Amino acid sequence: MRNLIWMVLACMAPWAMAQSYFGPGETKAVQGSGAKFADALLNMSADQLQCSLHQNRLPADATPSFLAAQKASIQYPKGDKFMGDWQKGGAIFNNLQKANCFSCHFGSPANLGGDVGPSLEKYGLQRGQSEAVQRYTYEVIYNAWSYFPCTVMYRFGVQGLLTPEEIADVVAYLLNPASDFNTKPALGGKR
Amino acid sequence: MRKVVLIPMILAFVGAFFALTQQDQPLDPFEEAMKQREQYLKTFGILPGDLFASQGEELFHTKRGxxxxxxxxxxxxLGxxxxxxxxxxxxxxxxDDGKVEDLETRIVSCMQRIQGFKPQEINRDDVVALTTFVASKSSxxxxxxxxxxxxxxAMYNLGKQLWYTRAGPRDMSCAVCHDDHAGKRVRLSPVMSPQQGLGSEWPAYRFEEDRMYTFENRIQFCYASVGIPAPAFYSEPQIALTTYILAEATKAGHSFQELPFFTR
Known part of the structure; x- marks a missing residue:
C-alpha cells in the first residue's frame, strides 16, 4: 500500500512542478492562447522543466542525476550496429523536414551549414571509426542531453524524431570514410 | 482606392521577379534583402510595405463598422x-479597457469599442495594414x-517565463537559441538576442514569403518552426513575449529600423 502511494505521488510530481513554473494567473493566460499551445507549454516533461527553471544552466549538484536519467533513456539499434547506410543517413541529415542537422552544423557537402553547433567537417576522418566513437556519436544524436544537459540540439531518439536505425544511418554518414561527408568538400569552403 | 488595386498587381510580378534575381552564391541575408529592396524601388518606385501602410492609412480614416x-x-x-x-x-x-495591449491588440480593441465591430467580424488583413500604417509613423x-x-x-514576467520555457518535441525555448547562441547563424540566418536589438524590424515585408509580417506573425512563425503550435493572435502570451523582448531591447538602447522594414 505504501508503495502504491509513493508511485502515485511520483507520477504527480511533474504535474505539481509544472504548476509551480507558471502561477495560476500565468496558466490562465497561456490557456487563452489556444488549447494546443497551452498543451505544449503547460505539460513540460520533468527534464524540460528542470532546464526551464535553471534557464539551461543546471546547478552542479543536479547534473549527475540528470545525466544518468538521460543516459538511461537511450535505446540501441538491433545487435548494437551503430553504423547503418551512409546514403540513407545523408538524406536524413540534409533534409530540412527530417533531421535538419545542417541548419546548425557546418560540414555537409550538400547544404551550407550554420554555426550554432560545432563544425562536423570531415567528422569520420578526424575521429576514426572505433567502437567508442561510434557509440558516442550514436548516443549524442539519440539524446544530446546525456552529454550536454539542456543543450539546444534535439533529442532525436528520445522524442521519436528518428528511429534507432535512422540514427545509425546518420552515424554512418558522419563516420564512414567512403561517405560523401568525408570524401567531398563541405559546401561553403572552410570557415 | 487606386492604391488597393495596385497591391495585387504588383505582388503578381513578385514571383517571377524573385526567381530572376536569385543568385548561385548565397548572399548574406541582410545584403540580399537590401539588394532586393533596391530592385523594388528601381522597378516599381515603391516598396511593398509602403503599399500596405497606405492601405492601412485609408482604412484608418474611413468611417466603418x-x-x-x-x-x-x-x-x-499619446492621446x-x-x-x-x-x-x-x-x-x-x-x-480605458484595463489591459496591456500591443499595437495589433490595441487596433482590435479600438475597432470593437469605437467602430462597434464584433471580434469575429474583424479581418486579420485589415489589422495587418492598420498596424503597418501606425508603426510607419515611428520609423x-x-x-x-x-x-x-x-x-x-506582470506581462513582462509572463513573457520572461515563456522565453525560458523548454517545450514540445524539439525541447525548444526562445532563450536556448536567442540567448545561448546569439550572434551565430542557423543556416544563413543570424540569431539575435533582445540585447542585440531583436524585434526592431517588425512590421516588415518578407519578400521570400511575399507577405507583411507583424510582431505577432513573427512570434507565431517562431513557434511553428520549432514544432510548437502557435499562440493565438491578440492573446496574452503574444503581448507578454513582445513586452519582454522590447523591454530588454529598450534597456540596451536600441531603435526600430525603417518601418515598415523590408526583409527576407
Whole structure:
C-alpha cells in the first residue's frame, strides 16, 4: 500500500512542478492562447522543466542525476550496429523536414551549414571509426542531453524524431570514410 | 482606392521577379534583402510595405463598422489620433479597457469599442495594414518599453517565463537559441538576442514569403518552426513575449529600423 502511494505521488510530481513554473494567473493566460499551445507549454516533461527553471544552466549538484536519467533513456539499434547506410543517413541529415542537422552544423557537402553547433567537417576522418566513437556519436544524436544537459540540439531518439536505425544511418554518414561527408568538400569552403 | 488595386498587381510580378534575381552564391541575408529592396524601388518606385501602410492609412480614416466611425478617436497612448511616436511605447497599459495591449491588440480593441465591430467580424488583413500604417509613423524611433504599471510588470514576467520555457518535441525555448547562441547563424540566418536589438524590424515585408509580417506573425512563425503550435493572435502570451523582448531591447538602447522594414 505504501508503495502504491509513493508511485502515485511520483507520477504527480511533474504535474505539481509544472504548476509551480507558471502561477495560476500565468496558466490562465497561456490557456487563452489556444488549447494546443497551452498543451505544449503547460505539460513540460520533468527534464524540460528542470532546464526551464535553471534557464539551461543546471546547478552542479543536479547534473549527475540528470545525466544518468538521460543516459538511461537511450535505446540501441538491433545487435548494437551503430553504423547503418551512409546514403540513407545523408538524406536524413540534409533534409530540412527530417533531421535538419545542417541548419546548425557546418560540414555537409550538400547544404551550407550554420554555426550554432560545432563544425562536423570531415567528422569520420578526424575521429576514426572505433567502437567508442561510434557509440558516442550514436548516443549524442539519440539524446544530446546525456552529454550536454539542456543543450539546444534535439533529442532525436528520445522524442521519436528518428528511429534507432535512422540514427545509425546518420552515424554512418558522419563516420564512414567512403561517405560523401568525408570524401567531398563541405559546401561553403572552410570557415 | 487606386492604391488597393495596385497591391495585387504588383505582388503578381513578385514571383517571377524573385526567381530572376536569385543568385548561385548565397548572399548574406541582410545584403540580399537590401539588394532586393533596391530592385523594388528601381522597378516599381515603391516598396511593398509602403503599399500596405497606405492601405492601412485609408482604412484608418474611413468611417466603418456598425458605429460608422473612423479610428481617429483611437488613443495609442499619446492621446486620440496621436500616431507619431506612439508605437515605441507599446505594449503598454491602457486605463480605458484595463489591459496591456500591443499595437495589433490595441487596433482590435479600438475597432470593437469605437467602430462597434464584433471580434469575429474583424479581418486579420485589415489589422495587418492598420498596424503597418501606425508603426510607419515611428520609423527609426528609439524603443521606449519600460514596464512600470503592475499589469505591465506582470506581462513582462509572463513573457520572461515563456522565453525560458523548454517545450514540445524539439525541447525548444526562445532563450536556448536567442540567448545561448546569439550572434551565430542557423543556416544563413543570424540569431539575435533582445540585447542585440531583436524585434526592431517588425512590421516588415518578407519578400521570400511575399507577405507583411507583424510582431505577432513573427512570434507565431517562431513557434511553428520549432514544432510548437502557435499562440493565438491578440492573446496574452503574444503581448507578454513582445513586452519582454522590447523591454530588454529598450534597456540596451536600441531603435526600430525603417518601418515598415523590408526583409527576407
Amino acid at each position: 456598425p458605429a460608422g466611425k473612423s479610428l481617429e478617436e483611437c488613443d495609442f497612448g 486620440p489620433g496621436q500616431l507619431e511616436g506612439a508605437y515605441p511605447y507599446l505594449p503598454r497599459y491602457f486605463a 527609426k524611433a528609439k524603443m521606449q518599453v519600460v514596464p512600470k504599471h503592475p499589469a505591465e510588470l
